Amino acid sequence: MTYGLANGPTMIAAVDQDLICAIATPPGQGGIGVVRISGIGAKKVAETLCAKPLKPRKAVYCEFTHQNERLDDGIALWFPQPHSFTGEEVVELQGHGGPVVQQRLLTALCAAGARIARPGEFSERAFHNGKLDLAQAEGIADLIASTSVAAARAALNTLKGTFSARVNEIKDNLVSLRVQLEAAIDFPDEDIEILEQAGVVEKLRSLAEQLQQTLATADQGRLLNNGIQVALIGSPNVGKSSLLNALVGEDAAIVTDIPGTTRDLLKIDLLINGLPIRLVDTAGIRSGVDKVEQQGVARARAQMTEVDLVLLVVAAPDLQRSQMENLVAEVQNQALAQNLEPPKILIVANKVDLVDQSVHIPAHANVAVSALTGQGLDDLRAAIQKQVGFGQDNAEFTARTRHIEALKIAAVQIFRAQQGIEKGLATELVAEELTHAQHHLGSITGELTADELLGKIFSEFCIGK
Numbered sequence: 001m002t003y004g005l006a007n008g009p010t011m012i013a014a015v016d017q018d019l020i021c022a023i024a025t026p027p028g029q030g031g032i033g034v035v036r037i038s039g040i041g042a043k044k045v046a047e048t049l050c051a052k053p054l055k056p057r058k059a060v061y062c063e064f065t066h067q068n069e070r071l072d073d074g075i076a077l078w079f080p081q082p083h084s085f086t087g088e089e090v091v092e093l094q095g096h097g098g099p100v101v102q103q104r105l106l107t108a109l110c111a112a113g114a115r116i117a118r119p120g121e122f123s124e125r126a127f128h129n130g131k132l133d134l135a136q137a138e139g140i141a142d143l144i145a146s147t148s149v150a151a152a153r154a155a156l157n158t159l160k161g162t163f164s165a166r167v168n169e170i171k172d173n174l175v176s177l178r179v180q181l182e183a184a185i186d187f188p189d190e191d192i193e194i195l196e197q198a199g200v201v202e203k204l205r206s207l208a209e210q211l212q213q214t215l216a217t218a219d220q221g222r223l224l225n226n227g228i229q230v231a232l233i234g235s236p237n238v239g240k241s242s243l244l245n246a247l248v249g250e251d252a253a254i255v256t257d258i259p260g261t262t263r264d265l266l267k268i269d270l271l272i273n274g275l276p277i278r279l280v281d282t283a284g285i286r287s288g289v290d291k292v293e294q295q296g297v298a299r300a301r302a303q304m305t306e307v308d309l310v311l312l313v314v315a316a317p318d319l320q321r322s323q324m325e326n327l328v329a330e331v332q333n334q335a336l337a338q339n340l341e342p343p344k345i346l347i348v349a350n351k352v353d354l355v356d357q358s359v360h361i362p363a364h365a366n367v368a369v370s371a372l373t374g375q376g377l378d379d380l381r382a383a384i385q386k387q388v389g390f391g392q393d394n395a396e397f398t399a400r401t402r403h404i405e406a407l408k409i410a411a412v413q414i415f416r417a418q419q420g421i422e423k424g425l426a427t428e429l430v431a432e433e434l435t436h437a438q439h440h441l442g443s444i445t446g447e448l449t450a451d452e453l454l455g456k457i458f459s460e461f462c463i464g465k
């Protein structure tokens with residue numbers, strides 16, 4: 001396995017510098033369309049199209065011409081190396097935003113020696129050239145994909161390096177601890193005293209705390225970034241589809257008083273208190289039904305283990321404890337059978353408008369609502385948010401599942417180092433735990449990230465990014 005090293009004081013990076021081009025604006029029609037060119041010779045190739053000399057960072061108006069045919073007109077912007085997004089020589093051609101006109105520009109550029117960029121290749125080059133680290137590059141993708149103001153704010157912080165700075169701070173503390181441990185290795189007879197004098201145990205404890213805090217913030221950022229999947233599960237006619245409609249505020253799902261109305265899964269994206277949610281309506285669970293409904297029920301059951309949170313809907317007028325318990329057991333058994341962690345569950349008693357308001361909804365339902373009148377919907381939103389542990393204000397930066405995994409592994413290794421010292425383990429072994437922790441933290445910013453993982457991360461970006 002080879003490692004790509006970035007962002008160090010001296011750059012060691014085997015990066016392609018061949019000329020790449022791509023449309024940087026979204027597909028479709030628009031007032032302006034930008035074609036980006038990066039690599040050695042970008043200026044020269046662009047000048048053949050523009051038939052004019054370009055000036056550094058100055059907009060130059062030109063007619064883009066190829067083989068004596070005018071393709072478009074617009075402005076060309078030249079960013080000399082290294083002061084560009086990729087750190088290479090970059091030219092942006094800003095013409096009209098139409099798929100054919102932009103495609104013709106690409107064809108002309110390829111005829112002049114460029115090639116079409118792979119998805120994420122511009123960001124990948126920016127990373128290899130030390131313009132941004134891996135978490136920051138992922139922040140760009142998160143910012144572009146953000147679906148709420150809170151997510152956009154947090155992603156911008158990631159892009160600006162807030163998350164990386166936290167990780168680097170932990171890593172720096174960890175490195176200085178390692179230095180102290182390694183100093184003790186050279187004096188095996190006095191190692192315990194050396195470690196005690198240096199306060200290594202306390203420093204490890206405070207490092208573990210620092211890591212836990214970052215992990216908690218990153219986990220909020222991951223929720224904000226990825227959102228969660230929530231399924232409405234329950235018997236037929238309890239009002240699952242009505243609840244979906246009430247939560248999304250539109251008549252998306254068919255509602256009738258005939259049990260077994262919903263068969264297909266219906267997935268709708270919405271925001272609940274800033275948290276992106278994919279809400280899934282499912283067929284009512286029952287047996288002995290026709291072939292079509294059986295398929296719907298099977299799909300509903302499959303959802304039980306595919307989502308983060310299950311809203312178990314029951315009808316308040318005929319709320320039976322045994323019915324709820326059976327449903328909860330069914331969700332848990334589905335997960336158990338597949339060796340999966342069971343999803344979180346909220347029991348929602350619907351149709352409270354039909355019960356005498358003085359009647360206490362049994363304590364075993366978490367929330368009481370009416371999809372018809374809207375009663376209790378705010379409580380339901382708050383309960384969803386609470387159940388997944390999301391607080392919009394705590395999401396300072398966006399993070400991804402791979403970051404959380406790396407932080408968790410580093411936390412375990414620091415914990416093992418703590419235990420190692422307490423149990424008098426050889427200092428070499430304790431230092432080794434810290435080295436592993438350092439590598440995992442380094443994988444977040446891409447300082448030590450396997451090439452194939454880098455390739456995978458960037459390939460998920462879109463073309464032109």
Ligand SMILES: Nc1nc2c(ncn2[C@@H]2O[C@H](COP(=O)(O)OP(=O)(O)OP(=O)(O)O)[C@@H](O)[C@H]2O)c(=O)[nH]1
Nearest residue numbers: 236237238239240241242260261262284351371372
């Ligand atoms: N009074 C009252 N009626 C409701 C409420 N929610 C749903 N209903 C009615 O209950 C019936 C069933 O509603 P649906 O939303 O189709 O129920 P469902 O759980 O999706 O049913 P299936 O798709 O068959 O599994 C309809 O007649 C709704 O108008 C409510 O809060 N109060």
Ligand SMILES: [Mg+2]
Nearest residue numbers: 240241261262
């Ligand atoms: Mg339904």
